[in-house]
Amino acid sequence: MGTVVLTMKASVIEMFLVLLVTGIHSNKEMTKKIKRLKFNVPQINCDVKAGKIINPEFIVKCPAGCQDPKYHVYGTDVYASYSSVCGAAVHSGVLDNSGGKILVRKVAGQSGYKGSYSNGVQSLSLPRWRESFIVSESKPQKGVTYPSALTYSSSKTPAAKADLWSTPTYTSSQNRPGANPGVQRQDSSGAAFQKPVGADVSLGFVPKEELSTQSLEPVSLGDPNCKVDLSFLIDGSSSIGKRRFRIQKQFLADIAQALDIGPAGPLMGVVQYGDNPATHFNLRTHTNSRDLKTAIEKITQRGGLANAGRAISFVTKNFFSKANGNRGGSPNVAVVLVDGWPTDKVEEASRLARESGINIFFITIEGAVENEKQYVLEPNFVNKAVCRTNGFYSFHVQSWFGLHKTLQPLVKRVCDTERLACSKTCLNSADIGFVIDGSSSVGTGNFRTVLQFVANLSKEFEISDTDTRVGAVQYTYEQRLEFGFDKYSSKADVLNAIKRVGYWSGGTSTGAAINYALEQLFQKSKPNKRKLMILITDGRSYDDVRIPALAAHLKGVITYAVGVAWAAQEELEVIATHPARDHSFFADDFDNLYQYVPRIIRNICTEFNSQPRN
Incomplete structure (x- = not known):
């Protein structure tokens, strides 16, 4: 009997040991599987931009061939998020043109990105961008969990409303274990889009919080065929009135849009004059048309007299300096807008401006009628002020409502650097x-x-x-x-x-x-x-x-x-x-x-x- 009991105990112990060993082995296998799933690296195409990926830090695999110049890269070392992720990796030297795995980390936007040629990739300059990223070798940091599926922002514009709503928050084709595979399709970049759980495709509706903001296009570097440093002297005198002052501001905003402002093209600042002149912003302040237009909208009228001569002297002495963004090699242009006529003399101030190499343009609106001419200090003030009295540098507009008609002719003349004769002085020509x-x-x-x-x-x-x-x-x-x-x-x-x-x-x-x-x-x-x-x-x-x-x-x-x-x-x-x-x-x-x-x-x-x- 005792022998039987001992035999049974031995069998039970043996079975327990077998189960224990089997369980440990199973756990090891499960752990290996989990680890394999955990480090499953998503693959992206060469044209995927960092700004399209919502994840703040991730590891991805780039294919071969991302050295192609069509995959635009902006910046050096730190890249604007509008750049190709894989193109930036090749430019930085983390990858060669055969592809591979990289670690990407999002960082704050920069005030400027410098272009350079490196590793067969020419990166471009960009004045500013809202988000940046850096790339490094794909060595996972301890304690950091990297996604095996990426979250993408929408690639559609709001105008394509139905299509946008049917392709909301997306993940790549690599799914976490146990996740609902959902509905997938490919976007133009090759990344697989997946409808999140809970969204009803048949209704075309996705919760609002699932929709991500759309990436904006990079700000223009400006028109290189119009590389001028430009100052607008606007009339803020009391006589102009609020309505006409608004027309003047709209004209400036339209000019800013038409000029295509940027560091490689024209730069523009604004000085308002009344009793005394004041700079609203200089050449450094706003380096793209969008920001410049926003700033122009915020300008308020100063009031007072229309001392244009004093304003021209102010611009000659203060505006076109290196500290204010003057680029030296670019022609200096000052456009003076006058409601009626100036309340001070402009001839001497304009002469000094011309001798400093400033191209003076005058736009006069609603000039003096017969019974007002007695108040004009210099009856022929335009010809005494402008750079040349050949009609190229002056405009006269009968009414403020016709001011917009001078926009295209003015832009054309300002950008015609060959005819900006006063850019040359006795000391540099x-x-x-x-x-x-x-x-x-x-x-x-x-x-x-x-x-x-x-x-x-x-x-x-x-x-x-x-x-x-x-x-x-x-x-x-x-x-x-x-x-x-x-x-x-x-x-x-x-x-x-x-x-x-x-x-x-x-x-x-x-x-x-x-x-x-x-x-x-x-x-x-x-x-x-x-x-x-x-x-x-x-x-x-x-x-x-x-x-x-x-x-x-x-x-x-x-x-x-x-x-x-x-x-x-x-x-x-x-x-x-x-x-x-x-x-x-x-x-x-x-x-x-x-x-x-x-x-x-x-x-x-x-x-x-x-x-x-x-």
């Missing part, structure tokens, strides 16, 4: 050739003084390959090109080149030097550049200067003759452009040359600014 006497009578010490004089003149100009360019010739009996107009493109390089010029010593053949400068320097001058020759000599020429000087004048080279010590006054006057009193100078000593720098610069600018504005 010339090819200047120095012709330097290196004869024996000068001497080494005085020659260094002459070079300092040349450097002091050069310092006054804005030097670059597109602004003023400088070249130099030294002469004795012979001539030598020290450097041409295309040799140096910065002020520092030009000044260093002047310092390096070596003293030659010899005779004085000034006529031959002028001919040489015409052939070796000014023959290579740009067609749209003013040509200035500044000749410095200390004595009478051994050859004739009359014919070479006449040749220079006929070729449009404005010649300044600077004589020192034993130079012949009558010869300087022959060399100099007419009138000689403005183009010829004489110093009795080399040490006094420096005194003539401001006078020569002033005469160069006076001549430039006195040219006919028709």
Whole structure:
């Protein structure tokens, strides 16, 4: 009996052990299955944008071929969510073009995204975007659960209402264990959409909270064919009235829309004037048409007089600065809107603005009638103010209700950078050739003084390959090109080149030097550049200067003759452009040359600014 009992106990224990082992094995298998399901990585196509995926952090698998430029990427290292997820991964170097798994983490939107070329992908710049993401290798972080199914926002616009409601919150074709597979279909990106549990497809209805906001298109970088820095001076005086002020604001908003504002195109700021001017926003404040229009709508009228002249002076001194977003290489344009006529003078303020390189446009609305003309301080104020009196820079509108008719003509003219003549000033629009006497009578010490004089003149100009360019010739009996107009493109390089010029010593053949400068320097001058020759000599020429000087004048080279010590006054006057009193100078000593720098610069600018504005 005891033996039977022991045998039964042994059997029971054996069965228990078998069940225990089987259970442990089953649990291990279940755990393996769960783990396999847990790390099941969703696969996406190359054109899926990060903004379409709602999950804040996820691991996905990218296919091969995402290096293609059609999969747009915006930014470097940190990418705007409008970018292709897989394209960004290739650009960042996390993946190559063969695809693979990546970890994606959403971060805050940036104020700007810088484009760059990396790993065969050209990313684009973007001024701002509401959401960003970064990509890294697919190493799961401890304690973080990654979705095996992604949640997508809607890909349909509100206009396609029925279709939008039938394709609400979506997950990829990889489903969690036990989930209802639901109804699936493919969107244009290749991701499988799944109807969530509880939604009634037959009724075409999805709870409102299931619908996600639609991704917006990226903000434009602006029209590169209209890269201008633009200031609008709007009339906020009491005489204009609230209704007409609203029309003026609407006109500005329409201009902002038509211009396609952006950092690669036009930038626009607004100054309102009454008794005194005030900047509402500068060139940096709003860098796209949408934001600019919103800001314009919020402008309130200041009231007071219509002191347009004071406003123009304010813009000249304050608006077009680097701190306010002025880009330097872009033409500066100021458009002045005037209700009737200004209550102060505009001529002097406008002259200073033009000499600063600002293109002044005037739009006058509802001008003075006969019995009001006595109140106009400058009867011909428009022609005294605008950049050129050829009709290009001025508009007159009979009624505020006709203001919109000037919109397209104004946009066309503002963007016509070839005709914005006042963008060029006396300091940034010339090819200047120095012709330097290196004869024996000068001497080494005085020659260094002459070079300092040349450097002091050069310092006054804005030097670059597109602004003023400088070249130099030294002469004795012979001539030598020290450097041409295309040799140096910065002020520092030009000044260093002047310092390096070596003293030659010899005779004085000034006529031959002028001919040489015409052939070796000014023959290579740009067609749209003013040509200035500044000749410095200390004595009478051994050859004739009359014919070479006449040749220079006929070729449009404005010649300044600077004589020192034993130079012949009558010869300087022959060399100099007419009138000689403005183009010829004489110093009795080399040490006094420096005194003539401001006078020569002033005469160069006076001549430039006195040219006919028709």
